[in-house]
Amino acid sequence: MIETLHSDELVIGAGLSGLMYGLTAVTEGRSVIISEAHHKVGGYVTSFYRNKRKFHFDCSQHKVTGLNKDSGNLWNALDRLGLQSLIDEFHFYEELTTIVFRGKFIALPSDPEKIKETLLFNFPDEAQGIEKLFEDILSHGYQHYMFARMMLDEYKLNKDLLRESRFLSKLTTREYYNKLFKGEEIVEVLSAVAIYLGAVSHEVNAFYFLHFLYAAFYGGQSYIKGTGQHLSDVLLKEFLNRGGQILKKNPVYEIEDEGDFMQVRTKKKLIKAQRIIATCSPNDVVKMLGKENVEDSFLKTVDSYKIGWGHFGVYAVTSVPPEELGITCSEFLLVSDTGDHFSEDDFFTDAYYDMLTLSVTNYHKIDASGGYIIQFVVLDHGDKWFPLSEKEYIERKEKVQEQIIKRVYQTFPKLEGNLIYVESSTPKTNYKYTLSTQGSAFAYKVLPKTHLGLLNNFPNQKIKLVSSWVSGPGYESAMCFGFTQGLLLNNKKVLVHG
Ligand SMILES: Cc1cc2nc3c(=O)[nH]c(=O)nc-3n(C[C@H](O)[C@H](O)[C@H](O)COP(=O)(O)OP(=O)(O)OC[C@H]3O[C@@H](n4cnc5c(N)ncnc54)[C@H](O)[C@@H]3O)c2cc1C
Known part of the structure; x- marks a missing residue:
């Protein structure tokens, strides 16, 4: 019994x-x-490990706030x-990330004031919008971040912010950015970081996103x-x-x-x-x-x-340290030249794999003991994977893996011929290991x-x-x-x- x-x-x-x-x-x-x-x-x-425990792959950790x-x-x-x-045991990053857009590498440091300086340097015409963004992060974003402590009576709500917070929660982050900024370039660059929240800027609500920006910019990013x-x-x-x-x-x-x-x-x-x-x-x-x-x-x-986004992950090992192949930072966010604002049609035709932000993480730089590990991640949705037969699933997985690797080669050509191990995961893999809907x-x-x-x-x-x-x-x-x-x-x- x-x-x-x-x-x-x-x-x-x-x-x-x-x-x-x-x-x-x-x-x-x-x-x-x-x-x-x-x-x-x-x-x-x-x-998980591969190759007799020589390669050690992290399933999710990029930034802990x-x-x-x-x-x-x-x-x-x-x-x-x-x-x-x-x-x-946590170590702090010196860099938040490096955003690659239309051939430009914008390295965002980890310190919030320096992030602001970097944005002002790269987008001098957007100074007013950048100042307002940081004001909103420190007011609405901070208050949202402190909801957890408010539940414990350890943070007093600033009621003066509520009306505007409510308004922000009705906008997408992209709509909010479009109100703040004159040009599209800064919107695309700042939309890229939404990948950390498993979101895209034309979907996620602005109030919620500001809390994430508070955590990411001011909360200290560590690993x-x-x-x-x-x-x-x-x-x-x-x-x-x-x-x-x-x-x-x-x-x-x-x-x-x-x-x-x-x-x-x-x-x-x-x-x-x-x-x-x-x-x-x-x-x-x-x-x-x-x-x-x-x-x-x-x-x-x-x-x-x-139901939110899952992800397509490519787990790869390089023949020499990734730094020697141009992957010098711990992380790059590759932004498509046309930005990440995809339509339903783009989702249907799989064009979104070329449009969504693609992260390239150098795990070797974070912790060399795992091997020459790099990973590529793009958001992906279960709807695209669950209905497939086994054969269709395998074929699609190979096709998407190739599409993503090719996209990475465009920014890091030295990688070509230097990937000695590659495997991928899909939202179906996520389900297998977490039972997540x-x-x-x-x-x-x-x-x-x-x-x-x-x-x-x-x-x-x-x-x-x-x-x-x-x-x-x-x-x-x-x-x-x-x-x-x-x-x-x-x-x-x-x-x-x-
Ligand atoms: C690729 C990727 C990168 C990420 N990067 C970051 C990052 O850099 N920074 C960050 O802050 N967050 C990141 N995240 C998000 C973060 O990992 C998750 O939000 C968080 O770990 C979720 O934790 P959880 O406990 O709520 O859920 P889960 O991790 O899903 O845990 C749920 C657990 O419940 C178990 N379970 C489910 N159903 C049952 C059942 N019926 N019976 C028994 N057990 C069950 C599952 O097996 C699982 O162990 C990332 C996620 C992914 C996928």
Whole structure:
């Protein structure tokens, strides 16, 4: 007979949201079981090896925000959990990124004042718009960034900003940029950084995007060595040390409300818990409970969101250090000459692979121990991959890989003939390893007028959605939301871990 386990909390999923929630809740003295479908923890924050562990590929880490001492929300969360040694493992970038547009290489440093100087130097006619952008980042963007702390009564809302913030949330970022700037060039350059949020500027709402710009420009961009997997593994170790329990290779299938407790059917165990923390997609929680057991109004809310972008990733190894082949910075964002404003037709005909921002990351520069690793990433959507037969899938994957590599060669011709290993991932690969709906890597799209906060009130008090589907994507968002909910749902007792 299947074994039954009891706990205060059952967390579905050991991504960053689940690990941080679990860690906070056990620190608060709750008994917590995390049930994870995969054989390793981390969700998107994992890694994989090839060639007898000589090549080590990071699945997601580019920039981790929020680690500036005192001012960063992630720094604050880790500090309060007593994880100073983990904080010390983060290294800060000296450069944010290098944007390549129409043959020009614009290197953005990591310091916000220097980012501004660089923009003013490259776009002197746009000085007024640049000043206004930074004003908005420091007002609306900052306030949005501080929502997590406001929930803990640690930030007082500036009500004077609300009217304009509301207005900004009705615009796309591209519409907002078009209002600020006279020329199209700066709009294309600044649209490129939306890739970090898994978004494109003509979709993502401007208010939400300003919070990301605050985090990216002012929050300190950092990385951890040993790939993002190391971060996930450290969080797991702390969770276990503080009394938590993990069940790996253990997908959750079904949830039933038994009145006093929730009964959860998983692959290996039956779990009876007082509360369920779901870090998987809200669509999956509805399936686990059965649609008939969820209020119509909530079903409509879930249906109203658009599943966000996944990505097409090319994982490559070079024959010599990438720096010798012209990939001198840790990251380049290649912007198409015509910008990234694609139409439905461009999506349909696959022209978007040539139009969307393409990131080229030099992992060797960040952490040489993984090998001569470089990666190319472009946003891609599950709709393009899930309906295909196996044969169609393989053919399309090869075709898209070739198209992307060719695009990279145009900027870095020395790479040609020097890639000694290449493999790719698609939104279907994302699904395989994270069970994320439609292989979305960045949860729902935050379009104008989209409020993810509506997902905070799941119509069953014993279920709480705690994931990037609710907080928005990103290491910092996922970790801080897990932490904040861990405090809020458990009476905010842990302010500083002793
Ligand atoms: C290519 C790429 C690059 C990125 N780069 C960055 C970056 O540089 N900086 C940044 O801040 N963010 C980045 N992100 C985004 C960031 O990785 C994610 O937003 C974040 O990791 C999401 O964490 P999560 O815990 O909410 O979800 P997930 O990582 O999706 O974790 C969910 C977990 O739940 C498990 N699960 C799902 N269903 C079940 C079930 N039924 N039963 C049991 N377990 C289940 C999954 O296996 C998974 O482990 C990137 C993402 C990608 C794909």
